[in-house]
Amino acid sequence: MLRLGEFKSRSCDGISRRAFVQAGAALPLTAMLTGEQIAQAATQARAKTVVFVWLWGAPSHLDTFDPKPDAPLNYRGPFGTIPTTLPGVRFTELVPQLAARTDKFALIRSNVTHDGGHPGAGTFGYTGHREGRGITIQPSWGSIVSRHHGAGAGLPPYVMLSRGIPRDVVKTIDGYGGGDWGKAYDPFLIQCDELGSINIPALKLVDGVTPDRIAHRRNLQDQLDKIKRNVTADTFDAWDSKSKQAFTLLTNKQALESLDLTKESTELRENYGQSSFGQSLLLARRLVEAEVPFVNVSWSEFVEAFSPNTDFGWDTHVKNFDLLPNRHCPVLDTAFSAFLDDMYDRGLMDSTLVVCMGEFGRTPRINNRAARDHWQHNYFSIWAGAGVKTGQVIGASDAKAERPVTRKIEPTGVGVTMLDCMGIDSIARAELNVLPEGEFIHELF
């Protein structure tokens, strides 16, 4: 149901709630979802693809992109700061490669969210809405794009590159996928390991067909032959939507090639680094070339930074000052820098919006475990492509990076901006009955 009167969000064209109500009222409902209009919106879109890089577990903003060298030691922490290519802007010494590339992105230092826990803030970060018992689960950004754009030839419209649906040791976040729209709009999960080998969990659901690893083309062909031998029309009909997507993908040569990192030069693969995150970013670039509308790269499946059977997320309640310099920041610095370079080199940034962020920041004051806890009152995000004015810092935090002193950028604003860039403006959002609030981040353009 369309609820015109409830919409407060602003599009990139500055359509306010009131203007939208007028526009909506003048437009026959039956005309609002025509393919012609979607095509028209698409031509007006700034981006064909969003790459949403999710630093799950929440990196410390002070120890990376918003250092406070003049704050007391129990706030600023032990890391030194270095200049960036922007006069007067400094990062910590942990991200030197990104400090040398500030001309390639815009940095927001005034993000805030409304939940101090991972699942809740994760759902805010993916949907702009709260999660909880009895609350309708809203569709995620990728699911909205997926529904609006529809499936392309062979490749699913919303691909998540991750070891699994983002979660902590207790539960997955509610807002990762289609929510109340149903699993048809969930992300298509692809696992990419540190060597670039691909695994598609959806295929495990197919009885008797277990192509676990698609590392080499010969293996892949064997797997495909096996699948085709085993699949009948009846079996296919019995599969769920994700298994059907997987089968469709695996039988489409062009789509399949998009997942084959062996097509890339050794040198380029090395530039991204031997990490799951790095190779996933390289895979994301190939999916951009294949025009997948929404690609979500998640740093990890679990938030936990150092816990048994988890995969070393950014949740550094302990060992913050060990893990950041030893592992997390070097991996991020190398992989994301290589990704930006590669995307620009191939001319893909004009049509791709890249957003990199976590679900919140970390406590400016060092905690009683010589580390940092959750901090939803201030964090950062990195934006590039699709006409984003790079080489700028938007917003500012106070002297201890505790709260923004400029306009707060909310998760709904992040969502509105991403969707607007994809041609899903306030009218289209109203049609889809999503994201009634949120302000486009004009400073980016």
Next chain:
Amino acid sequence: MNSSKQTRVNGLSIRLAILLIIGLSPFADAAEPMRLTSDGKMKQDLCFTHDTQELIYSVLKTPQLIKLQRLNLDSGTVEDFHTSANTNEIYIDFAKDMKHYAYIRNDGNLHTVLQVQDVENGELHSLNPGGGFACVRALTISPDGQNVVYSFPETNGSQQLWQTDNKLQNKTELTKSDFIDAYPRFSPTGNVLTFTSTRSGNFDIFRMSADGTGIFQLTDHPGIDTRPSFSPDGSKIVYTSLRQGNYEIFIMNADGSNQKQVTSNSGKDDFACWHPDGKRIVYVGEVKGKRDIYSISVQDMLD
């Protein structure tokens, strides 16, 4: 500038340019590194055994598991150190007689314990630092195997060095400060400790007597200096420094003098320790996106 100085500067510039043109670094008095592993996996916490001279280190073996592994430098074979370990294990150190060794085990959610293995008696002692998110950070065992020093956070946000015996009884706080003290390492005699601390405002390297007295700052740079380790004769310390804008390996005299850069690699060089022969440094180097263990001779840098 007078003409003789000008000539000297020009000469240095020309020599530097020649070195760069032919692909050598200006730190070429250290020999070329030799790669010891080739899997490219993430590795850290290098430490030699004292009998078989095997290299033990922790490695990200699967996406969810850090294991201790042993590398035999003669044969090149790699094996799990604790074959049945099913959770993360890091930071190992051995007593000189190899009768005890200590390491850190990740036994719960954001929780680690200190473990000491009594090799002769087969006893395993475990120090649980408390409930919640309590983590022992790094450790070292005295050469005689009697004491373990480890770093552990305080409620004021600082992190101190503690000492305990090899049965993990009788804890004593060695440092008492408002700062973060980390990465302790005993000297070969066991009389001295070197460690990293934020006492100077950022991570620098310090030393002190094993009883916690006589703290003395060895490095002073706004970039990170960290993870110090004594040479087998105790006269030198190897450490990691970010002072050049990239993680490189340095050595210095044990009193902080004569600081020299050992590696010069565009990737991250870190987690260094001395080879038992005292003439080589073994470290984790990131080359072409892969993190492998390298050995480099520093014989020409020892004076």
